[in-house]
Amino acid sequence: MSRAGRRRQRLRHGLGQAVLVGLTLLATAAILVPVVWMFSAAVRPIRELLTYPPKLIPDTVTVEYFLRILRQAKYQRFFANSAVLSLVSLGATLVLAALAGYGFSRFRMRGGKAMLVGILALLMLPRVTVIVPYFRLAHAWGVYDRLGGLILVNVAFLLPMATWLLKGYLDSVPVELEEAAMVDGCTRLRALWAIILPLAVPGLVGVGTFVFIGAWNEYLLAVVLTDTPSAQTLTVGLAAFFGEYVRDWNSIMALSTLTSVPLMLIFVFFQRWVVQGMTSGAVK
Amino acid sequence: MFAGSARGYLFVAPALAYLALMALYPLVSVVAMSFQDVAEGHWRFAGGRQYARALGDGLVWNSVRNTAIFTVASTALHLAVGLALALALNQTWFSRTLRNFVRGALILPWLFSTAASALMWALLYHPFGLFNYLWVGVLGRPAVIQFLGDPTTALAAIIAVNTWKSYPFYMVSLLGGLQGIPLELYDAAKVDGAGAWHRFRFVTLPQLRPVLVAISTIDVITSFGHVDLISMLTRGGPGVSTETVAYHVYKTALLDGNLPYGSAVSTLMLVILTMFTVVYLRLVTGRQRESW
Numbered sequence: 001m002s003r004a005g006r007r008r009q010r011l012r013h014g015l016g017q018a019v020l021v022g023l024t025l026l027a028t029a030a031i032l033v034p035v036v037w038m039f040s041a042a043v044r045p046i047r048e049l050l051t052y053p054p055k056l057i058p059d060t061v062t063v064e065y066f067l068r069i070l071r072q073a074k075y076q077r078f079f080a081n082s083a084v085l086s087l088v089s090l091g092a093t094l095v096l097a098a099l100a101g102y103g104f105s106r107f108r109m110r111g112g113k114a115m116l117v118g119i120l121a122l123l124m125l126p127r128v129t130v131i132v133p134y135f136r137l138a139h140a141w142g143v144y145d146r147l148g149g150l151i152l153v154n155v156a157f158l159l160p161m162a163t164w165l166l167k168g169y170l171d172s173v174p175v176e177l178e179e180a181a182m183v184d185g186c187t188r189l190r191a192l193w194a195i196i197l198p199l200a201v202p203g204l205v206g207v208g209t210f211v212f213i214g215a216w217n218e219y220l221l222a223v224v225l226t227d228t229p230s231a232q233t234l235t236v237g238l239a240a241f242f243g244e245y246v247r248d249w250n251s252i253m254a255l256s257t258l259t260s261v262p263l264m265l266i267f268v269f270f271q272r273w274v275v276q277g278m279t280s281g282a283v284k
Numbered sequence: 285m286f287a288g289s290a291r292g293y294l295f296v297a298p299a300l301a302y303l304a305l306m307a308l309y310p311l312v313s314v315v316a317m318s319f320q321d322v323a324e325g326h327w328r329f330a331g332g333r334q335y336a337r338a339l340g341d342g343l344v345w346n347s348v349r350n351t352a353i354f355t356v357a358s359t360a361l362h363l364a365v366g367l368a369l370a371l372a373l374n375q376t377w378f379s380r381t382l383r384n385f386v387r388g389a390l391i392l393p394w395l396f397s398t399a400a401s402a403l404m405w406a407l408l409y410h411p412f413g414l415f416n417y418l419w420v421g422v423l424g425r426p427a428v429i430q431f432l433g434d435p436t437t438a439l440a441a442i443i444a445v446n447t448w449k450s451y452p453f454y455m456v457s458l459l460g461g462l463q464g465i466p467l468e469l470y471d472a473a474k475v476d477g478a479g480a481w482h483r484f485r486f487v488t489l490p491q492l493r494p495v496l497v498a499i500s501t502i503d504v505i506t507s508f509g510h511v512d513l514i515s516m517l518t519r520g521g522p523g524v525s526t527e528t529v530a531y532h533v534y535k536t537a538l539l540d541g542n543l544p545y546g547s548a549v550s551t552l553m554l555v556i557l558t559m560f561t562v563v564y565l566r567l568v569t570g571r572q573r574e575s576w
Contacts, residue, residue, distance in 0.1 A: 155306070
């Protein structure tokens with residue numbers, strides 16, 4: 001190919017790339033509109049909201065709405081409940097899923113494949129189909145309107161996904177390491193704890209982020225199984241706030257922002273592992 | 285390489301016992317409750333009465349119709365948006381950092397709770413919100429659209445929010461699938477003179493097929509069981525124009541307090557979804573056998 005021809009080809013290639021990148025950036029900007037709108041609505045005074053024409057950049061910036069929410073005992077309680085729910089669910093799910101994932105990965109069990117398929121089937125179970133039995137069981141077991149009850153059912157829905165993903169991750173950790181450790185007199189449980197888990201940290205972080213986000217954002221079970229702010233989470237508080245007759249959009253957007261900030265921080269820190277987990281996990 | 289099986293059971297037992305108690309047992313009891321009735325606070329056997337009521341109820345068939353629209357539209361849009369963005373992210377960009385940043389930004393909607401997403405969009409849909417400003421103020425149309433308050437637009441408005449909220453999961457899954465396609469296949473196709481469209485049609489799509497089958501099935505099941513957005517944005521309304529089967533279960537069982545009837549509709553949902561799941565498992569296990 002002549003030099004001019006090659007240059008022309010490179011130019012065309014570069015032009016194609018510029019168009020592609022430009023279009024993707026445009027699409028990204030459009031997709032982020034609701035998020036940007038939420039932030040900007042949360043920090044402007046009420047008279048600057050729902051104006052005609054709408055203003056993207058507010059004239060006055062205020063954090064009053066954030067402070068007002070943060071000072072209220074009810075919302076502090078929602079935050080605390082969401083945090084406890086997510087962290088305890090995370091811990092319980094990871095322990096159960098790591099043990100089960102290790103078992104499925106390292107032992108050839110009779111019925112093992114059937115159990116894994118069963119877990120995969122549960123992964124697909126829609127929450128709404130079991131809200132009736134949960135509602136009755138929660139009353140029968142005395143955990144209705146208790147955070148403990150909510151944790152119990154949340155773990156049931158997070159565990160199948162976590163087990164499946166961790167089993168996949170542990171399959172990629174070589175067996176020889178723990179065999180060597182066990183030859184040296186280590187018990188299997190000790191080998192799992194001291195050798196395998198440290199190697200599985202990226203997988204645990206990815207799955208853990210998934211689990212935390214799932215628990216933090218859960219709404220249906222929380223609205224079915226709780227009744228008072230003592231056990232309600234942020235998602236329920238947010239929906240209830242919205243349902244009230246007078247719509248104080250600034251505060252609604254401030255609360256939405258506040259509930260989302262923890263997840264954004266977590267995601268910024270752990271993005272690599274989450275994306276890794278999502279691209280190599282359940283559907284592969 | 286593999287140890288004896290007895291100790292394996294010890295590792296998997298806690299998780300399995302937990303799932304048996306907290307997932308299987310409720311599943312069995314929802315089916316049992318669907319054949320019962322409550323009279324003066326006591327549960328008693330009622331045969332197929334709840335099913336007869338459910339199948340003879342026009343509201344159920346209305347919700348089946350809405351569910352079909354919601355599920356098919358959500359799945360199609362998730363896959364279309366997800367695939368388009370995954371393809372763009374899978375190209376060479378002049379700046380890797382920019383590409384990774386955009387990837388992170390595009391995953392962002394997935395992070396928000398459905399509650400927060402519903403509220404963000406409710407503000408945009410507001411009669412004095414951004415969309416109506418564009419509609420009336422920029423396009424010069426005579427009247428605002430009550431996106432969530434008009435039976436002709438409400439379901440579409442909810443589908444739009446659901447598309448926005450959940451496409452990132454499918455985008456990332458498809459990106460993973462794209463990255464797993466061997467580059468030699470594209471080189472070979474180029475040597476054979478295949479243009480961009482032919483490479484997409486005859487290399488990319490066939491290679492993505494397993495991922496597409498898997499995530500579309502996941503998506504159908506997830507969309508079918510979706511309650512959150514509907515209960516927050518429209519509560520099935522206006523009228524029953526956005527009432528889906530899943531929302532119908534929630535409304536009749538929990539809001540109206542008719543637990544046996546809700547159980548029957550739940551069981552009907554499970555029967556329909558089991559048919560989907562069987563197909564899904566057959567496809568997935570068929571593919572996984574080689575790698576196990």
